[in-house]
Amino acid sequence: MSNTNQEIQVSQFLSKCLLSVAAAVCMVSPAMADEKVNKAMSALKQELAAEGKPRLEGDQLYFGSGKINGDFKIVDKITAKHGGTATLFVKEGNNYIRRSTNVMKAGQRAVGTPLDPSGPAKAAIDSGKPFYGPVDILGKIFQTGYEPIVNDSGATIGIYYVGYSLE
Numbered sequence: 001m002s003n004t005n006q007e008i009q010v011s012q013f014l015s016k017c018l019l020s021v022a023a024a025v026c027m028v029s030p031a032m033a034d035e036k037v038n039k040a041m042s043a044l045k046q047e048l049a050a051e052g053k054p055r056l057e058g059d060q061l062y063f064g065s066g067k068i069n070g071d072f073k074i075v076d077k078i079t080a081k082h083g084g085t086a087t088l089f090v091k092e093g094n095n096y097i098r099r100s101t102n103v104m105k106a107g108q109r110a111v112g113t114p115l116d117p118s119g120p121a122k123a124a125i126d127s128g129k130p131f132y133g134p135v136d137i138l139g140k141i142f143q144t145g146y147e148p149i150v151n152d153s154g155a156t157i158g159i160y161y162v163g164y165s166l167e
Contacts, residue, residue, distance in 0.1 A: 037132060037145040040082040040162040045147070047074050048160075054149050056157045061090045061099060061149070069099040070111070076102055078162065085142070088149070089115055089159035096122065096159050105138050113138065115159065121146040125159055134166060141166045
């Protein structure tokens with residue numbers, strides 16, 4: 001392996017370590033999170049609550065009678081009003097998959113991409129808790145908020161997400 005490859009690998013490793021430490025230090029309750037993240041999260045949840053209760057039918061997420069998968073109106077409305085990015089993830093097995101998003105990957109909406117399975121947000125959501133803090137999303141650092149979407153039975157069926165690029 002060349003020095004350049006080793007330097008890149010070391011740099012990537014150190015970046016991930018630093019991000020992990022920052023996430024652990026910054027993992028706070030919504031009350032202590034960045035104010036714009038709080039406002040955008042509140043708006044996202046209010047918009048969806050107005051549609052009705054959340055439920056899953058197969059891998060399709062609904063709020064009331066409105067199917068969320070592939071519908072970008074609400075996430076785009078939140079971003080138009082509050083800036084940043086917004087996503088609705090659907091729980092599929094042990095993963096959470098982006099089904100409505102304005103997070104971009106290679107110039108396209110990152111629909112179908114998973115939440116980082118080893119990241120701090122997934123660990124918090126899997127414990128039934130929100131996560132607020134910095135996260136690497138598809139190679140870019142964002143100040144984020146993640147909260148579980150819970151059905152009438154109390155099961156987590158998805159995730160609300162809002163975030164702002166720190167780059």
